Amino acid sequence: MGTLTPTFNDKATIEAPHEPVQGNSSGWVTGGYVEIKPAVNPPVKAMNLKPPLKVALVGTAPTSRLLAPFSDPSWEIWVCSPGNMVGIPRITRWFEIHDNYLWPEHVAYGPNYINWLRQQSFPIYMQNNKLVPNAITFPKDKAVEEFGPDFFTSSFAWMMAMAIMEGATEIALFGIDMASRDEYILQRPGFYYFKYRAEQKGIKVWAPNESDIMQSAPLYGYSEVTPMGRKIMARERELKERVAGMVAQRDQLNGQITYLQGAIEDIDYFKNIWMARGG
Numbered sequence: 707m708g709t710l711t712p713t714f715n716d717k718a719t720i721e722a723p724h725e726p727v728q729g730n731s732s733g734w735v736t737g738g739y740v741e742i743k744p745a746v747n748p749p750v751k752a753m754n755l756k757p758p759l760k761v762a763l764v765g766t767a768p769t770s771r772l773l774a775p776f777s778d779p780s781w782e783i784w785v786c787s788p789g790n791m792v793g794i795p796r797i798t799r800w801f802e803i804h805d806n807y808l809w810p811e812h813v814a815y816g817p818n819y820i821n822w823l824r825q826q827s828f829p830i831y832m833q834n835n836k837l838v839p840n841a842i843t844f845p846k847d848k849a850v851e852e853f854g855p856d857f858f859t860s861s862f863a864w865m866m867a868m869a870i871m872e873g874a875t876e877i878a879l880f881g882i883d884m885a886s887r888d889e890y891i892l893q894r895p896g897f898y899y900f901k902y903r904a905e906q907k908g909i910k911v912w913a914p915n916e917s918d919i920m921q922s923a924p925l926y927g928y929s930e931v932t933p934m935g936r937k938i939m940a941r942e943r944e945l946k947e948r949v950a951g952m953v954a955q956r957d958q959l960n961g962q963i964t965y966l967q968g969a970i971e972d973i974d975y976f977k978n979i980w981m982a983r984g985g
Contacts, residue, residue, distance in 0.1 A: 758875040763865050763882060766790055770916040771881030781878075784869070786861045788819040790881075797828050803844065803861045805833045831868075845871070853903065859896030860884070866900040870907065877904060879913040898922065 760781045762774045766789035775781040782798040802823065807816030823830055823838045832841040849858070849867040858864055862882055869877050884894050897919065901911045913920045929935050 760876040765881035774880040857896040857899040860893040863896040883918040
């Protein structure tokens with residue numbers, strides 16, 4: 707039985723070291739056949755040349771509406787609202803979520819707006835194509851399925867949801883302030899929700915400094931105990947006290963004015979009745 711580890715005495719059976727055998731063009735070498743295959747480069751996968759989707763949402767607030775990148779073709783311009791029928795240099799898509807423009811309550815501008823939409827060639831997203839035959843049905847059900855039904859509080863919330871679903875890499879907002887009291891209470895929470903969802907996906911969301919929309923709500927319970935919070939509350943109290951003092955003065959003056967106006971009426975009576983015959 708042979709040993710597991712060869713010894714010096716077994717050197718006759720051990721092959722001496724040598725250089726690796728080189729094959730020739732025929733593939734034959736001493737001691738056997740070596741198959742020589744030409745080098746083959748790995749297949750090149752088709753590259754996705756589609757540019758990143760950058761979306762500019764455009765509202766009607768005048769301070770920043772026209773700051774949108776209209777001249778930059780790398781941006782899609784998504785617009786809404788009858789207030790934007792005039793003055794927008796370029797439109798990629800239009801969104802009209804409302805479906806009641808032909809109701810009597812909107813007769814002052816609704817029919818003209820619908821007729822204008824019917825004449826446009828850019829894609830128009832609506833609830834259906836009942837009012838505008840070439841309108842595209844907005845994917846409401848898909849958006850609600852992905853994001854839930856609780857935060858669609860404005861047209862821009864629907865538009866942001868669609869931009870997220872289409873894989874946008876950047877979303878910018880122009881002409882969107884939501885600074886009035888009704889908008890702040892009802893619509894801003896929806897915007898902040900979709901801003902959060904977008905940023906969770908790595909989407910950049912921004913607006914120019916001329917807009918108010920990026921100013922988040924104060925941290926409840928914490929913001930008022932900051933130096934600024936204390937200053938604002940003290941200033942508010944001061945102004946209310948001054949107004950209350952002026953209101954009291956106004957009411958006192960109003961009483962005096964009423965008294966004197968009555969006296970003038972008495973004089974008018976005596977002048978026209980008792981002095982008629984020189985009495």
